């Protein structure tokens with residue numbers, strides 16, 4: 404068995420890098436982070452000079468809820484890394500009846516309704532943790548029916564809930580998660596939802612963590628696929644990992660190279676739950692994990708939202724507004740829509756005078772994972788975009804279609820948020836841990852991942868019970 408580490412972290416996304424940086428910087432642990440891709444960052448990766456000089460694109464549309472007051476900021480700050488932020492999004496512009504309008508115009512309110520809206524915001528800002536947790540297995544539609552008499556205010560909350568959860572219907576949104584995100588934003592920024600963009604693109608929130616790990620004797624090895632968490636009885640003693648990235652003509656490559664064993668006192672699996680069966684044996688007769696745990700992971704692992712969209716490089720801006728664009732359903736694709744002109748928040752991500760525009764629609768797994776349906780969705784989305792942003796066609800320098808399933812962790816549906824998410828420590832195995840956006844942790848997607856990483860590190864360091 405090669406070397407021995409205090410902790411091996413599987414996955415170099417924000418969660419894995421965060422846990423490793425804290426353990427290395429705060430406890431002097433010797434850590435090894437392994438990732439199967441050729442660079443760290445996970446879903447927060449960005450690509451310098453792609454698709455050409457001067458462009459810097461993230462994987463798809465990314466904004467950070469709460470910016471300098473977020474868990475993403477906090478995890479960097481905790482290990483001494485400073486992240487700088489662009490402006491906060493000024494408004495949310497919704498596409499409605501052939502034009503983009505401000506969210507306030509979308510749901511016009513009388514004086515009484517505005518007062519009702521204010522009281523609802525106060526109610527949320529004052530909620531205790533336990534009151535919010537009591538709504539984790541109930542829907543936003545139910546919370547609104549019980550607490551908000553005004554229909555206009557209920558509509559406004561449903562629109563905001565869609566942006567928070569990427570789920571279109573209030574009956575499918577977990578009330579607890581929407582209330583938590585709303586309360587956090589109201590307490591820290593006096594608004595129901597605020598978001599910003601890190602200067603330098605999304606890898607600005609992960610590259611400092613990489614440096615902290617390396618400056619503290621830690622190692623990050625990319626292009627290393629972990630094939631197995633190695634158990635000895637009821638403890639883990641390391642992992643098995645391929646020495647080189649696996650490549651081949653088939654998704655399931657027919658050659659099975661011999662992995663290398665690497666020893667560790669602890670292992671943190673910082674990859675989403677839907678990737679766990681690739682590294683932990685789930686077979687009931689053989690698994691070191693109890694069958695109720697493997698069954699629950701299998702039951703919920705496809706509860707994810709998916710995105711299909713275009714990343715666009717434009718020769719000139721189609722909008723100069725630093726804001727988030729949305730629609731509950733687009734005219735052609737008929738799906739919830741989001742767009743974000745990243746270069747309006749950080750001009751450094753596009754060549755001078757040009758615009759980087761991210762766009763996508765939110766889909767369910769069955770339609771997004773079917774390649775034919777996906778192409779149809781892209782065709783319809785393109786028609787939507789031409790209608791929404793007049794003149795777009797004449798400015799397109801490059802256009803990259805993309806698709807992701809499991810974009811932001813477990814779908815924030817009733818029964819899948821808060822303490823209903825899988826825990827950060829393996830049941831009955833005291834040196835196996837988990838971190839990331841599909842495990843316990845609150846906040847909008849990347850913030851959920853960062854918070855879970857901080858909690859996981861605290862658990863390992865003995866600060867949490």
Ligand SMILES: Cc1cc2nc3c(=O)[nH]c(=O)nc-3n(C[C@H](O)[C@H](O)[C@H](O)COP(=O)(O)OP(=O)(O)OC[C@H]3O[C@@H](n4cnc5c(N)ncnc54)[C@H](O)[C@@H]3O)c2cc1C
Pocket residue numbers: 413414415416417418419437438439440443444445446447462463464465466467468627628629630673674675678681682710807809810811812838839840841847848849850852
């Ligand atoms: C297109 C898109 C848009 C998004 N938009 C937003 C947004 O606007 N706001 C927001 O808050 N969040 C957004 N998110 C979600 C956010 O990016 C994620 O919540 C966050 O990055 C998850 O981090 P993580 O560390 O939990 O997981 P990941 O980043 O997925 O990290 C897991 C890592 O594990 C590695 N791995 C997997 N299997 C193995 C293996 N066998 N061996 C070794 N390594 C392995 C993977 O390569 C990966 O690097 C978006 C995500 C996507 C994809």
